[in-house]
Amino acid sequence: xxxxxxxxxxxxxxxxxxLIEHLALKFSNKILDEMADAAEFTVxxxxxxxxxxxxxxxxxxxxxxxxxxxxxxxxxxxxxxKGAKPLYISxxxxxxxxxxxxxxxxxxxxxxxxxxxxxxxxxxxxVKVVEKGACDKIFINTSGIGxxxxxxxxxxxxxxxxxIIINGPIAEHGLAVLNAREKLGFISNIKSDCINLNFDVERxxxxxxxxxxxxxxxxxxxxxxxxxxxxxxNLGIEIDEKLIPVRPRVARFCDILGFDPLYIxxxxxxxxxxxxxxxxxxxxxxxxxARIIGKVVRSHAKEVHLKTILGPMRILPELESxxxxxxx
Amino acid sequence: xxxxxxxxxxxxxxxAIVRAxxxxxxxxxxxxxxxxxxxxxxxxxxxxxxxxxxARQKDVIMTTFGDMMRVPGSTGSFEETKQKGSDIRxxxxxxxxxxxxxxxxxxxxxxxxxxxETTSPTVxxxxxxxxxxxxxxxxxxxxxxxxxxxxxxxxxxxxxxIDGFICPGHVSVITGSVPYExxxxxxxxxxxxxxxxxxxxxxxxxKLVRRVRDKNYGVEIEYARAVxxxxxxxxxxxLKEVFTPRGVEWRGLGVIKKxxxxxxxxxxxxxxxxxxxxxxxxxxxxxxxxxxxILKGLKKPADCKLFGKACTTRHPVGPCMVSSxxxxxxxxxxxx
Numbered sequence: 001x002x003x004x005x006x007x008x009x010x011x012x013x014x015x016x017x018x019l020i021e022h023l024a025l026k027f028s029n030k031i032l033d034e035m036a037d038a039a040e041f042t043v044x045x046x047x048x049x050x051x052x053x054x055x056x057x058x059x060x061x062x063x064x065x066x067x068x069x070x071x072x073x074x075x076x077x078x079x080x081x082k083g084a085k086p087l088y089i090s091x092x093x094x095x096x097x098x099x100x101x102x103x104x105x106x107x108x109x110x111x112x113x114x115x116x117x118x119x120x121x122x123x124x125x126x127v128k129v130v131e132k133g134a135c136d137k138i139f140i141n142t143s144g145i146g147x148x149x150x151x152x153x154x155x156x157x158x159x160x161x162x163x164i165i166i167n168g169p170i171a172e173h174g175l176a177v178l179n180a181r182e183k184l185g186f187i188s189n190i191k192s193d194c195i196n197l198n199f200d201v202e203r204x205x206x207x208x209x210x211x212x213x214x215x216x217x218x219x220x221x222x223x224x225x226x227x228x229x230x231x232x233x234n235l236g237i238e239i240d241e242k243l244i245p246v247r248p249r250v251a252r253f254c255d256i257l258g259f260d261p262l263y264i265x266x267x268x269x270x271x272x273x274x275x276x277x278x279x280x281x282x283x284x285x286x287x288x289x290a291r292i293i294g295k296v297v298r299s300h301a302k303e304v305h306l307k308t309i310l311g312p313m314r315i316l317p318e319l320e321s322x323x324x325x326x327x328x
Numbered sequence: 329x330x331x332x333x334x335x336x337x338x339x340x341x342x343x344a345i346v347r348a349x350x351x352x353x354x355x356x357x358x359x360x361x362x363x364x365x366x367x368x369x370x371x372x373x374x375x376x377x378x379x380x381x382x383a384r385q386k387d388v389i390m391t392t393f394g395d396m397m398r399v400p401g402s403t404g405s406f407e408e409t410k411q412k413g414s415d416i417r418x419x420x421x422x423x424x425x426x427x428x429x430x431x432x433x434x435x436x437x438x439x440x441x442x443x444x445e446t447t448s449p450t451v452x453x454x455x456x457x458x459x460x461x462x463x464x465x466x467x468x469x470x471x472x473x474x475x476x477x478x479x480x481x482x483x484x485x486x487x488x489x490i491d492g493f494i495c496p497g498h499v500s501v502i503t504g505s506v507p508y509e510x511x512x513x514x515x516x517x518x519x520x521x522x523x524x525x526x527x528x529x530x531x532x533x534x535k536l537v538r539r540v541r542d543k544n545y546g547v548e549i550e551y552a553r554a555v556x557x558x559x560x561x562x563x564x565x566x567l568k569e570v571f572t573p574r575g576v577e578w579r580g581l582g583v584i585k586k587x588x589x590x591x592x593x594x595x596x597x598x599x600x601x602x603x604x605x606x607x608x609x610x611x612x613x614x615x616x617x618x619x620x621x622i623l624k625g626l627k628k629p630a631d632c633k634l635f636g637k638a639c640t641t642r643h644p645v646g647p648c649m650v651s652s653x654x655x656x657x658x659x660x661x662x663x664x
Contacts, residue, residue, distance in 0.1 A: 004411055014642075184420055257420075258340075258652065310526050312349030317661040320641045323652075 012220020012265075013319030017228075035232075036156055037078040037215070040148065047148035049084035051075055055140040060103065062180035064191030065173070068110030070267060071140040073196045074218070076118045080198040081214045081270065083154040083205055084146035086118065091125040092141035097132050107138065118196035120144065146198075150205050156232040158213050162296040163279035164237070165272045167200060168193070168289035169245040170222055171261035173268070175253055190250060193268035200287060201270065207285035210275035217269055220319050223262040225271060226294075226304045227318050237304045239294030239316070259323050262316065329357040332540050333489060334533065335625050337479065338496030339366030339653030340524055346662040348526035350533075358537060361625035362658075364478045364581060365496055367443045368395045368651035369623060372577040374608040375471045376401030379440050382469065382604045383414045389432060390416045391425040392440040399650045402611040406440075422454045429458075429466035438600045441470045446498040448472040448589060449563035452570035455591075455598055469600040470590055472571065475499050476507050477587035478578060483515035488624050492518035492536040494529070497551040502567075504559025508547040516545045523551040570595055579647050580620030619646035622655050629659040636660060 001022060008015045024032055031039045038051035055071040072089065079086040091111065095104065115122055173192040178184070197216065205211060217225040222244070230237045246254075246261050254261050273296065274282045283290045304316040336342055342362045345351060351360060364370050380401055383390035390406070397407045397418065410416040415435075419425050422439055429437035441451055451468060458466050475496065482488050495508060500521045508519040518539035522532030532550045539545065549555050569592075576588025591599040600606070616634050621627040629635045629648070639645035641657050648656035 006407070006411065182420060183424075308347065308349040308526075310348050310350065310353060310530075312352035314346070314349045314352075314662050 008320075010219075011319065012218070012224045015320075016220075034155060036082065038082045038084070038146075040082055040153075047084075049079045049082035049086075049146045049148055050143070051078040052141065052143035053078060055142070056136065057177060058136055059177075059180050060107065060137060062192060063176045063189075065176075065194035065267070066107065066110050067138065067140055068107040069114040070194055071142045072111055072114035072118060072120070073194055073267065075142040075144040076120055077197045077216045077267075077270070079144050079146040080196075080201040081154075081216055082146070082148060083150035083201065083211070083214060084148040085202065086120050086144055086146035086198050088123045089115070089120050089142050089144035091122050093125070093127045094135050094139040094141075095127065095129045096135045096137050097129055099137050104138070114196070118198055150211075151209060152211075154211060154214055156213060156215075156229060158229050158233040158235060158237075158273040158296045159275070160235055160296055160298050161276050162212055162273040163276050163292050164226075164239065164294045164296070165274065165279065165283050165286055165290055165292050166222065166245065167197075167270055167272075167286040168268075169247045169250065170217070170266055170269060171246060171250050171254065171264035173266050174221070174264035175250060177265075179253075186253065186256075188249065188253060190253060193266055195268035197268065197270050204272060204282055204285045207282045208274050208278035210278055211272060211282065212275075213271070213273035215271045217266050217271060219265050221261070221263040221265055222269075222271065223260070223304065223316055224319050226316070229273065230304050231302050233296065234301050236297045236300035236302070237294060238297055238307065238313070239304065240307045241309050242307075243291055243293045245289060245291050263319050263323055329355075331357050331359055332491050332537055333359045333361060333625075334492050334494055334536050335361050335363045335482070335490045336494040337363040337365040337475065338494075338499070339369065339651065340498065341494055341496065341522070341529065342366070342655055342658050343653045344524050344526065344529060346658040348529070350526065350529060353530075354533070358533065360494075360533075361490070361628075362622070362655035363482065363493070363625060364578065364623045365444065365475060365499075366648075366651050366653045366655075367447070367473065368399055369619070369647040369654045370473065370478075370578045370580065371396075371399065371442055371471055371647070372579045373401045373611045374577060376405075377403055377611065378606045378608050379469055379471075380404065380406065380409050382438055382600060382606065383409055383416050385604065387435050388415065389428060389435045389437045390414065390440060391419045391428060391437060392416065393420075393442065394418045395651050395653070396440055396442060398644070399647060400644060402609075422451045426454055426458055426463070426466055429463055433465060435465060436603070437466050438604075439466075439468050441468045441472050444473055444475045444496075444499050445502045445567070448571065449502060449560075449567045452566045455570050455595055456566065458598060459595065464597075467598045467600040467603050468591065469606070470571070470588075471576070472589040473576065473578065474573065474587050474589065476503075476511070477584045478581060479511055480515075481581060481584055482624060483511050483517050485624065488626060490517065490625060491540045492520070494532050494536065495519050495521040495547075497521060497523045497528075497554060500549075500551065500555045500559065502560050502563045505547045505549050505555065505557050506559075512545050512547050518545055519547045521547070521549045521551050521555050523554065578623075580623035614645055617646040619648045619656070622648050629656040632656070
C-alpha cells in the first residue's frame with residue numbers, strides 16, 4: 001500500500017478496493033466477507049439487510065439534490081440492492097463551527113422529505129460540532145436496516161448467460177456535482193439523478209425469481225461496478241457501447257472535459273443481472289428508460305469488454321485514479 | 329501491398345483510435361503510429377522540476393490543468409508535492425487561475441502553461457487582460473510548444489519513415505492548413521486534418537491512403553466543419569503579440585529550434601521564469617525508458633522492457649504512460 005492516503009483511495013477505483021480489502025481483512029467474518037453494499041444476516045426468523053454510509057459532498061446543494069437527500073437515498077438504495085425493504089435509518093451529523101443555522105435547517109428538511117418519500121423513519125441520531133477546519137461544513141452518516149423477503153439470495157455473483165439491465169441514462173449525478181463544485185460555468189441543465197430506488201426494486205423483484213445481482217453504480221460509475229461483479233463472479237462481462245443510455249448533453253459535457261461517462265457517479269440508477277429468459281420482463285418492470293446493455297460470459301473471466309460504436313471489442317479498463325480534465 | 333505508415337500527431341487522436349478499436353478494423357498494411365502531440369508527454373522533466381521548485385516556495389499557489397498532476401519530474405510530481413503541503417490546484421481554464429489570483433491577493437499565483445497552439449492563444453488573451461487590469465500577483469510559467477517545428481523534425485528524420493500525417497483538428501482550428509503545406513511539399517508527406525469522431529478518423533485514414541498510393545503529397549481538410557485554410561487570425565495575432573518563439577527541450581525529441589514560446593518583454597512582469605529566477609537543472613535519463621523512440625514513432629510500447637512491468641499507469645516511469653492520452657497509457661489500458 002502507498003505511504004499516504006490520497007484522494008484516489010476514495011474514488012471507487014482500484015486503490016480504494018485495495019484499501020477496503022486491507023481493512024476488511026482485519027475484521028474478517030462470514031457476513032463481511034461477502035463485501036456487499038449492505039450486510040445480510042438473520043435475526044430470529046427475519047432476514048435483515050444492514051448498511052452504513054457517510055456523505056461528504058461539496059457543495060452541499062447542487063442541481064437536483066443536496067447532501068441531506070443524498071444521505072437518506074444513498075443508504076436506502078444500498079439496502080434495496082439486497083432485495084430488502086428499507087425500514088429504519090440512523091442519522092449522525094458532524095458539523096463545523098460557523099455553519100449557518102438556516103443551512104442546517106434546510107438540510108434537515110430535505111432529510112425529512114426524503115425519508116417520507118422512501119417511507120423510512122429516522123429512529124436514532126447524533127450530533128457533534130467540531131472546530132473550524134476539522135470538517136467541511138457538514139458531514140453526514142446514515143445507517144439503515146431493512147427486511148429481505150425475496151426468495152433467492154441476491155449477492156455479488158452473476159451467472160453465465162445473465163443479461164445486464166440498467167434503469168436509465170448514466171453519469172448525471174457526478175457531472176452535476178462537478179459543474180457546481182468547480183464553478184465550471186457551463187450553462188447546463190444536467191441535474192443529479194438522486195432518487196430512492198426501493199420501490200423500483202420492489203417492482204423489479206416481482207418480475208422474476210432469477211435476479212442474481214442488483215447494484216447501484218455510485219462512486220466509480222457503471223464501469224467500476226461491472227468490474228467488481230466480473231471479479232467476484234469469476235466470469236467475463238460484455239457490454240455494447242451503443243446500448244448504454246447517455247443523454248446527449250451529458251455525452252457532450254463529458255467530451256469537453258475528456259471524461260468517460262461509464263466512470264461517473266450515479267445516485268438513482270441500478271444494474272440488474274437476471275437470467276436471460278426473464279430479461280425483457282424485468283426490463284419493463286425497471287421503468288421506461290431501462291435498457292439491456294450487455295451480458296455475462298464464460299470467456300475472459302474477471303475482465304469487462306466493450307463493443308465499440310464501430311464494432312470491435314476492447315477492454316474496459318478498471319478506474320485507476322480520478323479522471324482528470326485534460327488540456328485540449 | 330506495401331505497408332503504409334501513418335502518424336496520428338495528436339494525443340486526442342491516439343485516444344480516440346484505441347477507444348473506438350480502429351486498429352482492429354484496418355488491414356495489416358495500414359500501420360498507425362503515435363506522434364508527439366500530447367503536451368503532457370513532451371514536457372521535459374527539467375520543466376516539471378522547475379515548476380515544482382516554484383510550487384514549493386512560500387505563499388505560492390500553483391495552478392495547472394488536471395493531466396499535469398501525476399507527471400513525474402526527476403524529484404516527484406505535482407500530486408506528490410501537493411500531498412507534502414504545497415498549494416497546487418487543478419484549473420479547467422487559465423481564467424480560473426486568474427480568478428484565484430484576484431481572490432488571493434497575498435499569494436503569488438502561477439499558472440503552469442502547457443500545450444500547443446490550441447491552448448496558448450487563450451492564455452495570451454488572459455495575459456492581455458491581466459496586464460490591462462494591472463493584476464500584480466499572477467504569472468505564467470511558459471512551457472508552451474509549437475507543433476510544426478516538431479512535425480518538421482519528424483518528417484525530416486531519416487530514421488522515421490512516415491508516409492503521412494493524421495493532422496490534429498484542434499490545433500488546425502487556430503493555425504489553419506497553410507503551415508502543413510511546406511511540410512507536405514518539402515518532405516513528400518500526405519497530410520489530412522481530421523476531427524475526433526471515429527468516422528472522422530476513418531475518413532481521414534482513407535484520404536491519406538489514397539494520397540500516399542497516388543503519390544499526391546499535399547494537405548486536405550477533412551474536418552471542414554471546424555477548420556479553415558487560414559485558421560483563426562485573431563488567435564494567431566494575440567499569440568504573436570504576447571509570445572515569441574524560442575528553442576526548447578521536448579521530452580524524447582531533444583531541443584528543437586524555435587519550437588517553444590516565451591513571453592515577450594512587454595509581459596515580463598507576468599513571466600514566472602523571471603519572477604522566481606528559474607534554473608533548469610540537468611537530469612539523468614531514466615534507464616530503459618524508450619518514450620523518446622515512441623514519441624518519434626520508431627518503437628511501440630510493447631518494445632519497451634519496462635512496459636506493463638516497472639512502468640504502469642499506477643506507477644508510470646515515462647511520460648507516455650502518465651498522460652491519459654499518452655501512447656503507452658492507451659496501449660496499457662485498452663491494448664490487451
